[in-house]
Amino acid sequence: MSSAQEFQQAPHKLLVIPGPIEVDNRILYANASPSVSHVSPAFISIFGDCLRMLRTILYAEKTGQPFMIAGSGTLGWDQTAANLVEPGEEVVVLNHGYFGDSFAECLEAYGAKVTVLKAPIGGIVDENELVKVLKEKKVKLVTITHVDTSTGVLSPVERYCELIHKTSPDTLIAIDAVCAAGSEEIRFDDWGLDVVVTAPQKGLGVPPGLSLVMASKKALGVLEKRKAPVTAYYASWRRWLPIMQAYEAGQPKYFATPPVQLVNALHVGLKQVLEDKPSLEERxxxxxxxxxxxxxxLEKMGCGFVPLDRANSANGMTAARYPKGITAADVLGPLAERDIVVAGGLHKEIASEYFRVGHMGVTAVDQQRGDIEKILKNVKEVLDIARAKQA
Ligand SMILES: Cc1ncc(COP(=O)(O)O)c(C=O)c1O
Structure with missing residues (x-):
């Protein structure tokens, strides 16, 4: 295949789990680009562009320092914990599901003293509880999962930020936006965020394998002043900051080899987000x-939802409860046989009661693909078949 325009990916099942998601042909083509040195001028320019585009997508022009490191979304938790928290310091985790549990575990692994504020399943953490804990303790960091992929709950990040800034202005705020960047608006500067942790494979529509992080000037200042050594080698921002600065300045510098082809793919993907229709705000x-x-x-078909409230429901995915009498076996396998891959439940207390559908990236914005109609038509048919069997 000689050009991106001619390239067509192989026929495959429609992947509509809440990430990884379907990848556009132009992005996959870039992921198969020929080898090039990671310190060549052409690649340095592509890497630098990616950092600049990340700033634009996260509205982080004033205070954001991007980091782009080979790894997966999880590596962003390690970066946050290793660089910003000294052993024994207090961290508050706002927990809306499985990924809140895991972020807390990661912070504990680096010696943080973690207080978890756990929302009822499908609900959000009570803001009074947050304010109370901020008044009781000297909290170094609050973490918020923007969209918890296990429950489809969308956190009111802006509101939590307001409360944290008002009650405890020195406290840092980190959001896990692995399932939010590209599908939910994130205003890094305006909301006063200190860390956004994300990854390419969900709302940004690029293959997995990168940890994308935005850190504020305040966060980097806290790192500068820390007394204990950074408790990681590969995840240390002290090692990566000069690399990121060099790439943006168009200069070669090496710490560890970046995934060159994947960075090419991300470059095409981020350009699509910023330059293709719809515009970023429209997106x-x-x-x-x-x-x-x-x-x-889905509601018309008899489904309920894990999130208790539409206002706190993710826009890039849906966690739908099975209608009465329907089980996972009636939906997941039959949909896969129809070449549609959705995900089962992930929250351990209710895993058998719901399924998850992703509707982000090209599946949502490229309506010519017809993905949404295909999903809904087939979900309706498998539900009708299951009901007919019961009758
Ligand atoms: C909200 C959230 N955070 C973190 C992660 C971890 O990302 P990764 O699997 O890329 O390590 C995921 C993965 O699905 C996620 O959904």
């Missing part, structure tokens, strides 16, 4: 419209 609206449509249609 979030489109995700909202598609999400409301999917949720309304």
């Amino acid at each position: 979030f609206k489109v995700h909202k419209q598609v999400s409301n449509y999917v949720k309304d249609e």
Whole structure:
């Protein structure tokens, strides 16, 4: 295949789990680009562009320092914990599901004293509980999972940020936006965020394998002043900061080899987010419209939802409860046989009661693909078949 325009990926099942998601042909083609030195001028320019585009996508132009490191989304938790928290310091984790549990575990692994504020399943953490704990202790960091992929709960990040800034201005705020960047609006500068942790394989629509992190000037200042050594080697921002600065300045510098082809793919993916239609701002609206449509249609089919409230439901995915009498076996296998891959439940207390559908990236914004109609038509058919069997 000689050009991106001619390239067509092999026929495959439609992947509509809440990430990784379907990848556009142009991005996959870039992921198969010929080898090039990671310190060549051409690659340095591509890497630098990716960092600049990340700043734009996260509205982090004023205070954001991007890091782009080979690894997966999880590596962003390690970076946050290893660089910003000294052993014994207090961290508060706002927990809306499985990924809140795991972020807390990661912080503990680096010696943080973690207080978990756990929301009821499908609900959000009570803001009074957050304020109370901030008044009781000297909290170094609050972490918030923007969208917990296990429950589909969307946290009111902006509101939590306001409360944290008002109650405890020195406290740092880190959000896990692995399942939010690209599908939910994130205003890094305006909300006063200190860390955004994300990854390419969900709302950004690029293959997995990178940890994408934005850190504030305040966070880097805290790192500068820390007394205990950074408790990691590969995840140390002290090692990576000069590399990121060099790439943005167009200069070669080496610490560890970046995944060159994947960075090429990300470059194409981020350009699509910023330059293709819909525009960045429209993109979030489109995700909202598609999400409301999917949720309304599933409701008509008898499904309920894990999130207790539409206002706190993710726009890039839906965690739908099976209608009465229907089980996972009636839905997941039959959909896969129809070449549609959705995900089962992940929250351990209710895992058998719901399934998860991703509607982010190209599945949401490229409506010519017809993914949404295909998903809804087939979910309706497998539910009708299961009900007919019961009758
Ligand atoms: C909210 C959230 N955080 C973190 C992760 C971990 O990302 P990764 O699997 O890329 O390590 C995921 C993965 O699905 C996620 O959904």
